[in-house]
Amino acid sequence: MAVLEDQARFLRCIGEPTRLQILKLLAEGERCVGDLACVLNKEQSLISHHLRALKECNIVKERQEAQKVYYKLTDARLARLIIDCEALMKELLxxxxxEVNYERKGNQGSGEGEICPDS
Amino acid sequence: MAVLEDQARFLRCIGEPTRLQILKLLAEGERCVGDLACVLNKEQSLISHHLRALKECNIVKERQEAQKVYYKLTDARLARLIIDCEALMKELLxxxxxEVNYERKGNQGSGEGEICPDS
DNA sequence: CCCATATATGAATTACAATTCATATAAACA
DNA sequence: TGTTTATATGAATTGTAATTCATATATGGG
Incomplete structure (x- = not known):
């Protein structure tokens, strides 16, 4: 069951704030390392480290042009996954x-979702 | 941009091997804590800790029945997200x-994906 | 060739998360 | 009420990942 570990690694790779920001930028189009560091206001070495992590999961790929190295997503479905996941997460939150507001009004909460009805 | 942090937290919460296993089990139907611990061959306290983490992200909800507490996914779309994510991750890997095999055959790799063509 | 620019890398530090262990809580039942 | 069963909790430990800093590598231009 190495698949489980791989999937977990994949999710954790995306689930780091800086890397997630990088991915959201790359979802709009390719960017070079310096650009990313500048836009995100982070150290260049930090961005490089994160890009390497993303590359190891095959989430991004690079293209060199002169001194600059441009990164992009390996697959457009990654952009959609991130968008879908954000939407779902927002709904859950x-x-x-x-629920919190509901409980504050003095209800005990039967446990059977009036607010989040069973799917 | 608290959304970014929330989304990252959400992904990391799913991206832990034991929690991912729990979620895959719960995708099939609700389970009590003891069952999960037994099936996954982990300590009960560990499962409880992980379930709490999942509950804090509103990924699971519980229902008590006598001494037992049954957990289930808060939303069926979570199951789909996990499945889709696994499929995509497998393709990327x-x-x-x-690519590795390709390079082993002595090619230099132009960088422009013959194998992973641009999307 | 030397210099400036752009990126990558590795070691060290720091921060955070997973796991274990001991124990608390709470429900059912004799 | 005391005991068993099921789950939760908190502190301590361990493991892992993020960040920084210093430096290496590599490209293009004067």
Missing amino acids: LCKCQ | LCKCQ
């Missing part, structure tokens, strides 16, 4: 907030 | 292997 919203749901959580509603 | 396969792609990576092919």
Whole structure:
């Protein structure tokens, strides 16, 4: 069951704030390392480290042009995955907030979702 | 940009091998803590800790029945997300292997994906 | 050839997360 | 009420990952 480990590694690779920012930028188009560092206001070496991590998971690939190295996503579906995941996460968090408000109004919470009904 | 942090936290929460296993089990239906610990051959306290982490991200919810506490996914789309993500990850890794084999045959690799063509 | 620019790398540090262990809580039942 | 079963919790430990810093590599231009 190495697949499980690979999938977990893949998710963790995306699930780091700086790398996620990088991926969202690359979803719009390719960028060179310096650009990314500048836009994200992070050290260049940090960006390089993160790009290497992303490359090891085959999430990004690079192309050299003169001194500059441009990175892009290896697959457009990655952009969609990130968007879909964001949307779902937002819904889940919203749901959580509603539950908190609901409980604050003095309800005990039967446990059977009036707010988050079973799927 | 708290959304970014939330999304990253969400992905990391899923991207831990034991939690991912739990989620894959819960995708099939609800389970109590003891069951999960037994099936996964892990300590009960460990499973509880992981379930708490998942609950904090609103990925799972619980229902108590006598002494037992049953957990399930808060949303069926989570199961699909995990499946889709696994499929994509597998493709990306396969792609990576092919690149390695390709380079082993003595090619220099122009950098412009004969194997992973641009999307 | 030397210099400036762009990126990568490795070691060291720091921060964070997973796991274990001991124990607390709580429900059912004799 | 005392005991068993099921789960949760917190502290301590261990492991892993992010960040920084110094430096190496490599490209293009004067």
